[in-house]
Amino acid sequence: MKYQMLRATPGDGYDRIQWFDGRRFTHTIRANDPVTALTVLPGERTRKPGKWKGQRPYHGHYWCAGSRTSVFHESMAEYAGMMLIDHLYDIVRVDAQPMFMTFADGTVHYPDYLAREADGTAHVIDIHPRALTTEASDLAFANTARVCEVLGWRFTLIDQLSDIVRMNLEMMGRYRHHRYTPIAAIEEHILLTAKANESFGDLRRALATDMPGELMPFLFHLMWRRELTFDLTRAFTEHTPLTAS
Incomplete structure (x- = not known):
């Protein structure tokens, strides 16, 4: 396929998706068929924002x-x-700035991310603070959601995250790396202990060993993996209830 630049198509009644493969060749499909949409496999970002002094x-x-x-x-x-x-x-x-979408009405949009979930679900994510949202961006998100529904894709718009949610994510995120994955016996021990100790403080004390904090990285990793869940929207304290899956 000959290399070409991404160009908006006229508003001719069709939704289209364009993307680059790993060799920066352009691919284009009409966004009306879930089977054809399986071919959307970005290899390069379609948009690369510039940098400038004071940005x-x-x-x-x-x-x-x-x-x-x-x-x-x-x-x-x-x-x-x-x-x-x-x-x-x-x-x-997950791919950043994965594709260029031209909608039936002639408007266009670059989604922020395209993720693939373990069950094969394609997941389009836009992250745009509510304070910066305009009528044009609202229309772009609405069109993106509509196309995703046609294709059987998931669409998520994140327009606001509280400081509490951010802090909770960062707390667990320190231990998201697979190096903190517990062996099966330790995982079972933590989850069984969690069922008998509902709050984080009670669980932490019940898991105490001769080495202070020995099991805490594993505990937070299981929280990251949602094996232990809690309310992300509330401040995390010793009294926070944890639920074992």
Whole structure:
């Protein structure tokens, strides 16, 4: 396939998706068939934001525990949003700025992320603070949600995360790496103990060993993996209830 740039198509009544493969060749499909949509496998970012002196958005990379890859983020809002998705869903692949969508009405949109979940579900994620939302961005998100519904894809718009949710994610996220995965016997011990000790404080004390904090990294890793769950929207304390799956 000949290399070409991504171009918006006219508003001719069709929704389209364009993306680059690993060799930066362009692929285009009409976004009306779930089977054809299985071919959407981005290999390069379709949009690469520039950098300039004094810019406020912080560019960087988030290490995704699900895909075990570093994923580009354009702002700290995207970093936090990607961390939430990584925690809540079983992600096995994620691509930043994965595709260029042209809608039937002629408007266009670059979604922030396309993730693939363990069960094969495609998951489009947009992260856009509510305070910065305009009528144009609202229309883009509505069109994206509509196309995702047609294709059988999941769509998530993250437009607000409280400081409490961010702090809870960062608390667990320190232990998201697979190096903190407990062996089967320790995992079983923690989960069984959690069923008899409902609060975090009670569980922490029940898990105490001769080595202070020995099992805590494993405990937080199981919380990250949702083997132990709690209310993300409330401040985490010694009294926070934990529920074993």
